[in-house]
Amino acid sequence: xxxxxxxxxxxxxxxxxxxxxxxxxxxxxEKAEGVYLHTxxxxxxxxxxxSWWVNLHGHSNPHIAKAIYDxxxxxxxxxxxxxxxxxxxxxxxxxxxxxxxxxxxxxxxxNGSTANEVAIKMAIQYWHxxxxxxxxxxxxxxxxxxxxxxxxxxxxxxxxxxxxxDYLFQVEFLEFPTAEKEEETISQFTQLANSGDVGAFIFxxxxxxxxxxxxYSAKILDALxxxxxxxxxxxxxxxxxxxxxxxxxxxxxxxxNIKPDIIALSKGITxxxxxxGVTACTAEIYDAFKSDELxxxxxxxxxxxxxxxxxxxxxxxxxxxxxxxxxxxKPPDGENG
Ligand SMILES: *Cc1c(COP(=O)(O)O)cnc(C)c1O
Numbered sequence: 001x002x003x004x005x006x007x008x009x010x011x012x013x014x015x016x017x018x019x020x021x022x023x024x025x026x027x028x029x030e031k032a033e034g035v036y037l038h039t040x041x042x043x044x045x046x047x048x049x050x051s052w053w054v055n056l057h058g059h060s061n062p063h064i065a066k067a068i069y070d071x072x073x074x075x076x077x078x079x080x081x082x083x084x085x086x087x088x089x090x091x092x093x094x095x096x097x098x099x100x101x102x103x104x105x106x107x108x109x110x111n112g113s114t115a116n117e118v119a120i121k122m123a124i125q126y127w128h129x130x131x132x133x134x135x136x137x138x139x140x141x142x143x144x145x146x147x148x149x150x151x152x153x154x155x156x157x158x159x160x161x162x163x164x165x166d167y168l169f170q171v172e173f174l175e176f177p178t179a180e181k182e183e184e185t186i187s188q189f190t191q192l193a194n195s196g197d198v199g200a201f202i203f204x205x206x207x208x209x210x211x212x213x214x215x216y217s218a219k220i221l222d223a224l225x226x227x228x229x230x231x232x233x234x235x236x237x238x239x240x241x242x243x244x245x246x247x248x249x250x251x252x253x254x255x256x257n258i259k260p261d262i263i264a265l266s267k268g269i270t271x272x273x274x275x276x277g278v279t280a281c282t283a284e285i286y287d288a289f290k291s292d293e294l295x296x297x298x299x300x301x302x303x304x305x306x307x308x309x310x311x312x313x314x315x316x317x318x319x320x321x322x323x324x325x326x327x328x329x330k331p332p333d334g335e336n337g
């Protein structure tokens with residue numbers, strides 16, 4: 001073990017990694033280009049996991065690198081309450097152009113977990129601001145929505161959450177709608193929805209990533225959303241993994257006839273270069289927060305909310321996604337999913 005790896009072993013606590021003997025330890029990456037990671041010892045590794053599903057255009061993309069560099073020399077960061085900046089405005093314009101037409105507001109955070117945390121808090125406070133009691137939240141079995149407490153609560157209980165079980169809020173989990181279980185899922189949801197006490201339904205559209213790439217049909221998801229709409233249940237699409245053409249369309253929910261009310265985005269949003277989360281919502285959701293009273297305001301934000309470098313990276317990645325060469329790689333309509 002050379003010096004750097006010893007310092008790593010001595011000082012760094014890596015995520016999702018048992019802290020026993022830890023040999024051989026993590027691989028030291030010196031640089032990355034395209035699909036390849038280059039190790040310190042000269043090995044080339046294909047980054048087939050796209051560094052946890054974040055990378056879209058390959059590593060060290062020059063267009064995104066230049067955008068980050070240019071932005072860093074103009075404005076690296078500014079508090080986002082009471083201040084704004086061009087890169088964030090451009091992100092909002094870009095996303096607004098591809099989101100369903102009912103979506104009018106973009107809320108920034110830093111990662112997928114917080115994008116969902118914000119979505120859950122928005123849904124809960126929506127009912128609170130309206131003075132309506134709708135306490136239950138519904139999710140799908142096998143769900144993964146992140147590692148913060150709210151996101152963990154709406155995720156499946158597993159090895160990952162077991163130390164925290166007593167501290168997670170209660171959620172109703174629907175049977176995952178495989179072809180054989182569709183009817184069971186529908187009847188379970190119908191029963192819950194009929195109670196009138198369900199405030200929100202959160203789901204990973206069309207595919208559960210962390211659960212092992214479990215796919216379900218757009219038809220069944222449409223049926224679930226139809227039930228939700230009939231009973232005034234806020235639908236939260238966690239597109240953290242599926243966004244940015246992962247299933248063929250810009251959003252997985254683009255394959256649906258019924259649209260969600262809140263959409264969480266992260267992972268691919270900056271092409272895999274800088275941390276960023278976005279929670280987008282419809283005018284209907286936003287209107288419940290329109291007030292001069294502080295108690296009705298959404299009192300949530302992070303130090304690095306809408307970081308200009310992240311926004312510049314997101315805008316550069318969006319340019320690449322919309323470029324003709326990238327668009328020509330899309331499957332024709334009807335061939336995805
Ligand atoms: C990865 C993931 C998250 C969590 O995102 P982080 O950036 O890791 O916090 C949430 N939802 C889905 C569907 C994900 O795949």
